[in-house]
Amino acid sequence: MAGKSEQTRQLVADVALRMFRDLGFEKTTMRAIAAEAGVSVGNAYYYFASKDDLVHELYLQVQAEHSHKAAEAVVGVKDLSGRLKATMHAGLDVMAPYHRFGAEFIATAIRPASPVNPFNDASTAAREASLAIFRTAADGASPAAARKLRAELPELLWLAYMGVTLFWVYDTSSGQRRTRKLVDGLAPLIARGLSLARIPGVSRILDDALDLSRNVRG
Amino acid sequence: MAGKSEQTRQLVADVALRMFRDLGFEKTTMRAIAAEAGVSVGNAYYYFASKDDLVHELYLQVQAEHSHKAAEAVVGVKDLSGRLKATMHAGLDVMAPYHRFGAEFIATAIRPASPVNPFNDASTAAREASLAIFRTAADGASPAAARKLRAELPELLWLAYMGVTLFWVYDTSSGQRRTRKLVDGLAPLIARGLSLARIPGVSRILDDALDLSRNVRG
DNA sequence: ACACAAATTTGAACATGTTCAAAAAGTGTG
DNA sequence: CACACTTTTTGAACATGTTCAAATTTGTGT
Numbered sequence A, B: 001m002a003g004k005s006e007q008t009r010q011l012v013a014d015v016a017l018r019m020f021r022d023l024g025f026e027k028t029t030m031r032a033i034a035a036e037a038g039v040s041v042g043n044a045y046y047y048f049a050s051k052d053d054l055v056h057e058l059y060l061q062v063q064a065e066h067s068h069k070a071a072e073a074v075v076g077v078k079d080l081s082g083r084l085k086a087t088m089h090a091g092l093d094v095m096a097p098y099h100r101f102g103a104e105f106i107a108t109a110i111r112p113a114s115p116v117n118p119f120n121d122a123s124t125a126a127r128e129a130s131l132a133i134f135r136t137a138a139d140g141a142s143p144a145a146a147r148k149l150r151a152e153l154p155e156l157l158w159l160a161y162m163g164v165t166l167f168w169v170y171d172t173s174s175g176q177r178r179t180r181k182l183v184d185g186l187a188p189l190i191a192r193g194l195s196l197a198r199i200p201g202v203s204r205i206l207d208d209a210l211d212l213s214r215n216v217r218g
Numbered sequence C: 001a002c003a004c005a006a007a008t009t010t011g012a013a014c015a016t017g018t019t020c021a022a023a024a025a026g027t028g029t030g
Numbered sequence D: 001c002a003c004a005c006t007t008t009t010t011g012a013a014c015a016t017g018t019t020c021a022a023a024t025t026t027g028t029g030t
Helices: A004-023 A030-037 A041-047 A051-073 A080-109 A124-139 A153-170 A174-198 A200-217 B004-023 B030-037 B041-047 B051-073 B080-109 B124-139 B153-170 B174-198 B200-217
Strands: none
Touching: A004 A030, A004 A041, A004 A051, A004 A080, A030 A041, A051 A080, A051 A124, A080 A124, A080 A153, A080 A174, A080 B080, A124 A153, A153 A174, A174 A200, A174 B200, A200 B174, B004 B030, B004 B041, B004 B051, B004 B080, B030 B041, B051 B080, B051 B124, B080 B124, B080 B153, B080 B174, B124 B153, B153 B174, B174 B200
């Protein structure tokens, strides 16, 4: 049977992800995962180089689901504010079951060496996928953003979403409703803020900001 | 001798901080710290509840030094851009020896349970001290910022500094010169950006942004 | 000086992430 | 089938953060 190996891998991943959701990150020990999956600890490591790697697996799944739900949610929505709102809420929906785990997830993801780190060069693929979600939100909007912003807009929105996610991690209000409020307020603010780009005074500063951004990334 | 206990505590802290600087976070094991300090592992734990607690100690020291150096650096500097630049560079100077450790530091600090977490309610004191540095930078500046911004300005600057710090962690350019460039470009941008608050179109959006911020924090 | 309590120190023990040499199972070849 | 070779699986071993009961030292009142 060719799929036997893949089967074991999938089994371990499924068990791990379920345990992450139900028990949180720390309580889900590698031994517990192995036991629950009915394999040896070493076998789990044969498929996943580290516990962080299992987090990476979770990240991929969450991201795929976000991408899917966001694409659905923006159908027929024209204005940027609405599209952004829908996209961000979709993300929050997907992450919701993992809220208690979110903090550990962030701590893991933020380490430069982590395979999950979105800023890391190594995980360009994952970052691109994540960016693509916001490119969809931005590109489909009308009226379109100011020309000089168009290229960086998805990245800007993505960055805003990173901030929202950080807020969400620390949001202890029931159902994280404060984060929902934040999204509802932030999305129109961003959309309106972008329209300011046409005011001359703002425009000059914006040019400099974009210059700095490009300059400093090289 | 009354200071014996304090002496041991200080010894452990000193050794730990030096090892953090020279070896990085992971290589500095609790056993290594204890051995180097000539005490038992258990004894180190008598004074510091966890390894994270030693990171907290480092955080306090870095912050105190930043506060001191920043206060010196802004003397005689009137414009906000200059004051902000001086304050941020002072922070980078202080952190520089720990750059290789910075990533682990951030990972530790970002966990809500961490004593170092700047967003955490528990560490209000540390956060206040950190904010105070930027309050000094903002309050001493002339011309003063728009009235409605004055209250939130220190927090905004502090937040910007958090962003700069995050950038710094990932900055692998030699001597982190890209982060220096970022600060040099960002400080005047922020200062000029604030002056836009008086433009009517901008002002209205700003009001909404401040509303949202207050609303969502409650 | 002595007894007793409190503070300090010790080191073994535990849980967990991770590694690895060896065993087992699978696969193709004569 | 027998054999060699690869892939998969195992479980013991290791390093590290942390805990804790016991030992030691220090402080205090008599």
